[in-house]
Amino acid sequence: MMKGDLLIPSMLERAERFFPKKEVVSRTSSGIHRFTYKEIGKRTRKLADRLQQFGIQRGQKVGTLAWNHHRHLELYFAVPGIGAVVHTINIRLSPEHIIYIINHAEDEILFVDEDVFPLVEAVYDKLKTVKAVVVMTDNELPESKIESVFSYEEWIRDGSESFEFVKDIDETEPAGMCFTSATTGNPKGVVYTHRSTVLHSMSLSLADSAALSESDSVMAVVPMFHVNAWGIPYASTWMGSTQVMPGPRFTPDLLAGMIEKEQVTVTAGVPTIWLALLKELEENDYRTDSLRAVICGGSAAPAGMIQAFEEKYNVPFLHAYGMTETSPLATVSRLKSYQLDLPQEEKLAVRAKQGLLIPGLEMKVAGSGGEVAWNDEEMGELLLRGPWIADSYYKDDRTDETFIDGWLHTGDVCTVDEEGVIKIVDRTKDLIKSGGEWISSVDLENALMAHENVFEASVVSVPDPEWQERPVACVVLKDADKNTSKEEVLDFIRPTFAKWWLPDDVIFMEEIPKTSVGKFLKRALRDQVQEYYKQTK
Structure with a gap:
């Protein structure tokens, strides 16, 4: 067989050649912009040329602090196109974590959105390796104390639209970098290669996965700084899908309007996004009949929300699971052909799980006595390995805690049913142990959020002198004026x-x-919760 390296620029080259008329619809602070893949290709090549002119070398890091729009998409391909590494930075992290991430990655240049620029300017003196900042704006540059600040459009003007992407790249060379959104300690860096990114994009296009194709109009609501928007911009470009990019500080009504106007067929985001969108759909009139899939990941989706999308709005709901270390796609919940005739309640129970392992990956579920039985009862930690699973953290001594004997230890506790369907029960650190028995906070949360007046619910443990730990539910109501009581909420889940x-x-x-x-x-x-009980004693 011929040897051919799997390289990220080849995905854009395919879109340029076979889908030059297809569009990228991009919302920025100044409005909606429409570019064909032919135009995106030319702009990306100009950007790649300018990066080389600036002196960016292979393996060096180019940081981005930006929302979902066409300029960010161009960086996704231009940076790997010269053999450098595109480092997407979570703009919602604390300034301290942003400083740490940029310095740890050793970013050479930053590309930032106009509304994020004040944050960068405030910490710029603490950035050790950054030589310049390029502001992605349609307006004039803001005044700044930073000496080397450029306007994106002016900066790429001198680049060549016929620039040839570097071809002598090995597929195992680094191409992208993301950091985990740390809840304790500093974030941990994960490096993606050309090969891992291309294979992950292929997995998104499988029929039993997200099935992205040329006929789709795809709107990634998940931010492009969050595990590369789950790889959707790469896969959508490769397949020639129309891309709808919602831009900065979107709202539920804006998302609903874009779904209707742009005839979005696939959209992806975390449960909090879909809870807010569902509320918007309930309160106002929008057409959603173009949607063939709402992809939900990041945390468990409440069964009631899945049911509302599928039964009230006839929108198929795809529950997925992954993490920064898995690029992120690892599982997708789809019914097998012979499960389609199950009673509606049983089908919903399957759809609410995290689903089947994506082809190309391997898994183990390890309990205290070895691998657990596939009986939907025994719990263990999910272990993963495969060609788009990381094998270490970037220059971080915490690697040995997570990557052991060739397996990624996810820290997620799950069960597996007889069909091989995974259900994430909890994070290892969030399981509640009461009287020697385990309680899943996720199961309780999903049940609580099925109540008609519960908007959000999260369950945590509190110390208990007799039982070691006991669960407490924290609830946000949809309508606080309805006088929903504690007893009513508990009675609602009591039968379960x-x-x-x-x-x-x-x-x-x-x-x-x-x-x-x-x-x-x-x-x-x-x-x-602890402070609440201190004050109420």
């Missing part, structure tokens, strides 16, 4: 769980703290 699983208390809150990517921040929530 054993008595000892039921939370000892329900605390109503205005907001549940979240991480920078929209997951419940349980460490902060535990602190709030």
